[in-house]
Structures are given as C-alpha cells and as structure tokens.
Amino acid sequence: METHVIGKRLAVLLQPGDVIALIGNLGSGKTVFAQGICAGLDVTDYVTSPSFTLLQIYRGRHLVYHYDFYRIKSPSEVEDLDVVENLSGSAISLIEWPEIGQMFLPSDSFKVHIDRIEEDRKIVENKRRIKISAFRNRGLSEIKL
Ligand SMILES: Nc1ncnc2c1ncn2[C@@H]1O[C@H](COP(=O)(O)OP(=O)(O)OP(=O)(O)O)[C@@H](O)[C@H]1O
Ligand SMILES: [Mg+2]
Numbered sequence: 001m002e003t004h005v006i007g008k009r010l011a012v013l014l015q016p017g018d019v020i021a022l023i024g025n026l027g028s029g030k031t032v033f034a035q036g037i038c039a040g041l042d043v044t045d046y047v048t049s050p051s052f053t054l055l056q057i058y059r060g061r062h063l064v065y066h067y068d069f070y071r072i073k074s075p076s077e078v079e080d081l082d083v084v085e086n087l088s089g090s091a092i093s094l095i096e097w098p099e100i101g102q103m104f105l106p107s108d109s110f111k112v113h114i115d116r117i118e119e120d121r122k123i124v125e126n127k128r129r130i131k132i133s134a135f136r137n138r139g140l141s142e143i144k145l
Contacts, residue, residue, distance in 0.1 A: 001032060002128065002130070003029040003032040003033050003036065003114065003128055003130065004032050004033070004035060004036035004039070005036060006033070006036065006130050006132075006145050007032070007033040007034065007035065007036020007037040007039070007040065008036040008037065008039050008040035009036075009040070009145040010036075010037055010040070010110070010112070010132060010143070010145060011036070011037045011038075011039070011040025011041050012040060013143070014037070014041070014062075014092050014110075015092075016062050016063075016090040016091070016092065017088075017089065017090050017091075017092070018092050018093070018109075018110060019087050019092075019093045019095065019105055019106055019108075019109040019110065020037065020092070020093065020094050020095065020109065020110040020111075020112060021095050021098040021105060021109050021110065021111050021112065022034060022094060022095060022096045022097075022098070022112050022114070023098065023099075023111060023112065023113045023114070024112075024113060024114035024115060025115070025116070028114040028115060028116060028128065029114045029128050029130075030096040030097075030112075030114060031047075031048075031049045031068075031096065033112060033114060033130075034047060034066055034094045034096065035047045037064075037092075037094060038058055038060060038064055038066070038094075041060035041061050041062055041064060041092065042060040042061045043058040043059065043060035043064060044060070045058050047066065049068060049096075050066050050067060050068040050096070051068045051070050051071060051096075052071070054067065054068060054069075054071070054072070054081060055067050055081060057091075062090070062091065062092050063090065063091040063092070064091060064092050064093075064094065065086055065091045065092070065093045065094070066093075066094045066096075067081070067083070067093065067094065067095045067096065067098075067101075068095075068096040068097055069095065069096070069097040069098060069099070069100050069101050070096065070097040072097075072100050072101070073100075074100070075100060075101060075103060075104070078100060078101035078104060079104070083101060083104050084104050087104065087105065087106060088106075107135065108134065108135045109134070110132060110133070110134045110143075111132070111133050111134070112130065112131070112132050113129075113130070113131040113132075113133075114128055114129070114130050115128065115129045115130075115131075116128060116129075117129055132144075132145060
C-alpha cells in the first residue's frame, strides 16, 4: 500500500533523535505510515496502534518510540509520558494525533499530513494524499518521496 511504501522511504532519511508528527483524520493511515517507517528501520516486531497503550517502543536499526495522543485530554498528560525527555533523546519518535502535545515537539520535527481524497464529493476509499515537510536549511521544505 502506498502509505506503507512512502513511510518506508522516509525511514531512509531518518536519524536518531528525529521526531515525526503524523497528522490526519481518523482512519487516514497514520498507523500504516508508522508501520512503513518501522519496516524501513528494520523493526521485526509487529507494529500495532498505540491508541490504548499511548506508547509502544520498538527496536530496529534505531530505538523507535511510537506514540498516539488520541485519548489524551490535556498537555499535562502528555508531559506525564516523559515526552520532553524522550523526544530530546536518541530514539526516533513517531507521534499520531500530535496536536495536544504540539508545544513539546521540537520545531524541526518532520510533519506528515495524510488526507483522504474526495472525487465528486465522495471519499475515494483506496487513495490518500500524503504531504511530508521538514525544516531544512532554515526553511520549511516539502519532501518528495
Ligand atoms: N494509501 C492507502 N490506500 C488505501 N487504504 C489505505 C491507505 N492508507 C491507509 N489505508 C487504510 O486506512 C485504514 C486506516 O489506517 P490506519 O489505522 O493506519 O489509520 P490511522 O490514521 O492510524 O487511524 P486512527 O486515527 O484510528 O489512529 C486501514 O484500513 C488502512 O489499510
Ligand atoms: Mg492509528
């Protein structure tokens, strides 16, 4: 699936300490994208949605912290997950529903926007628009993969 393939391609560019915000509506494909990144980082464990556990930790070529803030109601609960400390460490962090923890994300985080596509005002089930951006050379630039 394209979402998985692009996640896997992004993994090639990632370095320890990178933070990836996965932004998109319910069921847009954030977890699939995270699975693609993990596959690209040689994680062999099965990567599942961390919406109940809030955090799943994997080890591939690098340590991977996979968060999902969907069920979190306040920024202080985000802090309780030691997010500030963890995001400044050497793990690669993937964050679904990052909005509530926005203020704790480094300004140079990668942003992945995943949207469903509408044609004739109907959602096309098997298509997604995926836009990746990051601050590079002092400016926000789009990454084409
Ligand atoms: N490019 C794609 N084409 C077709 N289906 C896709 C594509 N990307 C993702 N999907 C499908 O979308 C569904 C939802 O994916 P996923 O669970 O990754 O979404 P999510 O954004 O993590 O959802 P949630 O908001 O619940 O965390 C899955 O059935 C997945 O297979
Ligand atoms: Mg998900």
